[in-house]
Amino acid sequence: MIVCGDDALAHRLAAELRQLYGEPVTLVVPQRTGHGARRPASPGPRGRRTSALLGRMTPAVARTAVVSDEPAVDVPLLEADEPDEEVLREAGVERAEALALVYDDDEINIRAALTARRLNPRLRLVIRLYNRKLGQHLEALLDQAAAVADPGIDPLVLDASTTVLSDADTAAPALAASAIAGTSKVVQADGLLLRAVERTPPGRGQVADEGLCTLALLSSTVNDPAGSEGSDGSGTVGPQLLPDARTVAAATGRGTVVLEAIAPASTSSPARRWRAPGVPLGSLFSRRLLWSVTGIGAAALGLAVSSWLATGGSPLHAGYLTLLDLFAIDDPAVAEPASRKVIQLFTGLIGLLLLPVLVAGVLEALGAFRSASALRRPPRGLSGHVVLLGLGKVGARVLARLLELGIPVVCVENDPQARGLTLARRLHVPVVLGDVAQEGVLEAARIHRAHALLALTSSDTTNLEAALYARSVKPDVRVSMRLYDDDFATAVYRTLRAAHPDAVTRSRSVSHLAAPAFGGAMMGRQILGAIPVERKVLLFAAVEVGGHRELEGRTVAEAFRPGSWRVLALDTSAPDHRTPDLATARSTGYQPADRPADLVWELPDGYTLQAQDRVVLAATRRGLAELLGRRSLSLRP
Structure with missing residues (x-):
């Protein structure tokens, strides 16, 4: 090869x-x-x-x-x-x-x-x-x-x-999921989203929720601040992938990774735009200008009431005269009573104050509309969002994934020509242009009220600097960094975990997450996605049963090999009408979005796998390597 x-x-x-x-x-x-x-x-x-x-x-x-x-x-x-x-x-x-x-x-x-x-x-x-x-x-x-x-x-x-x-597409679900509490892993198959979540150990008298199946047992050192389960580096204690039911029952006090739900993916429409309904005035005008307009309006209303009481006419006529005086288009009240003259003078003064406010409002509105066609600014009062640092090819895919999950995002990018800015502009995602090393950039992204920081630039030092500064502003913010060097990633992770034991820290490498998918494709089988389980990787693959003696003619229970692979779903479509790419069929328009899903989940343990079947299975990298034998994969006769 x-x-x-x-x-x-x-x-x-x-x-x-x-x-x-x-x-x-x-x-x-x-x-x-x-x-x-x-x-x-x-x-x-x-x-x-x-x-x-x-x-x-x-x-x-x-x-x-x-x-x-x-x-x-x-x-x-x-x-x-x-x-x-x-x-x-x-x-x-x-x-x-x-x-x-x-x-x-x-x-x-x-x-x-x-x-x-x-x-x-x-x-x-x-x-x-x-x-x-x-x-x-x-x-x-x-x-x-x-x-x-x-x-x-x-x-x-x-x-x-x-x-x-695409390495960006392969790694994006794991990178996006690392910043979201409660949604740790996401893989797409046949227009469906497979969500794998981490479960804490059940308390005494409680029954563990196994969802559709248990994918992994987490490390027993998951609460150790000096452990390495959040990084891509190696360590002495690791998770146990694809355990059997007996092992799960015996592993008391350990968290689990569970395939919890399968929800339809929203692929028939573009990615969800995170925006409030209507056009909020706060995004068009500054707070100071709004207060000025409110004050002038209150003064004009007071003058209209005074005119009504002084002249004794109808309220409508008094309001009309006040507006004429306010815009300086009424005749001078020379022959009118003194009260009317005083009110007219005050109304004219208020009109003079209104003119610069109107000019300022027009200029601010024009500036706001111009930025709305380019890049949005983070709205005031924003909280609970994810700050995404870096809009390169990986950052753009992660942004799309976060928006699909309905997560509010504020992006920070230094390069005005970054490829992800086009997506952010089209979906009206708030963006802060500037170097994260400059003071005030992360503050403009509302990092002090953010839920998580995703540092995905191509520079390890930039990502680390952003993470350290974010932790200084908000010590409990969830941090996920993209780091290339494994030793450096492990050292950074352990130090941050020791310094901030109550905060969640993750270090991820795009190449580490993407390599299993490319490796599986080199062996001639389709990899639907890879999800990280601490520092290990669990693969989802679509495999033809024919030619695999470990699968063909065996029941689902007999085909399950703990620690290596497990059959999750069966493709019920006819062999001649099968989708060649289960991972992207719906999202790319290969087939109608309203076609019923052909994958059947929760297969009975007694179902016997036939040679013509195609199954979706979860496998470890070594287990998939063992399953995809060279004799059945050779392209040569």
Whole structure:
């Protein structure tokens, strides 16, 4: 297998394939120094060992990359600026089983995918692409090219020959859920939202609510401030994934992760706009201007009452005369009584005061309407919201997920050209433009009244600085940070937990959350999503039963392997009418949004799985690697 990329996702994916699936992997990464297509490595025993592992590289272009520290894994490494045809040939794409293109640049991935499909029509392609609509068209194009180039290819193999994924889409549910109390994990399947929530241990005499099923037992050190269950780092005590009923009953005093509910996803309409009904005056005019208008109005009303009492006429006529005097369009009251003259003078004075207030109101309204067409400001009195720091490709997906869940959000972004600003502008989400390091930026986002902070910029130091400042303003605010370095993430998490034991702290890595989905796709099966359970990851996958002796011909109870995998749902649609992508069928318009869901949940334990069935199962990474055996996944006859 070949992995081509330019960031941490490529290294994590190579480690995933090498460690969990036991696959031979070649890693293609940009050169670190110099210019040109490739940088040769110095010859020696290390170069010869790498060349022997790869079998088709010369020591001049081959190097060894350590893609994981625990345990250390060496894979052949090829340094190249871009995966052009020459580089792909040297990496062995013509004889490769699968190719992952996970560059951060969509154009590079597309160009390399077209070249690789021409060189090897049977190659399984996994492409990282941010543009979802373009990904659908590209997937169809590459599958069609494979079918034309090799008419004898198996249709089932063809369905899995090209997979387009987005690391932002894969990690967004977990990142968004980490900032929401009561909703810890969300995965979408066939237009449905699977919500997994953390349950505290039941008290004496209480019965634990297992929901649809228990996905995991949390660590026994979950209340230890120095523990590591909130970070992506390693630790000595971890959660227990996919336990059986006996283990759950015996684990007293431990929290659980439960698949609690399955609710229809609102995919037939755009993401919910978080906005109050109507147009609040507070968003158009400042408080000082509103108080000025109120004072002038009260004075005008008092003068109208005085005119009515002084002249003895009708109240309507008195109010009419007061308005004429207020706007300076009435005749001077020369022949009128003294009381009428005094009232007219005061009314004219109030009219003079009204003129600048009206001008100020018009200017403020114009400014407010102009900002409403661009970016909203956080409304006054806002509280209980989530402050989202960073509107890059990951931040934009997390923002959309939070809005789907109906969570109020205030965004903070330093780059006026960030791709997530377009989404925020369209959905009228309040945005504060500015550097979080500058004083007053987080205050403008109402951090002191916020429920949680999601720091998702590409800079570890910026995210840490925002988290520390938010904790200084509000010590109990829930904090979730995006950190790249695992050791740094673990150290930060433990320190913050020790300093603020009563506050929730989480550190997440996008590549850590996305790598399992890409790894599963490299093995030829569809990964619906990945949810974090403390520092581990639980996968949801759609698997064809046929060809898997661990599933075929077994009942649901017999197919359950504690700690490895568990069947959750059955796809009842006919094999010829099945949706190729359960995760995005509804949301992308692949099929009608009003079509009934084909997934049946809460299967009876006695149901026997047939070869033609397709099931949705929850699995650990190692369990999925064991289930997806190489003999049943080979693309070659």
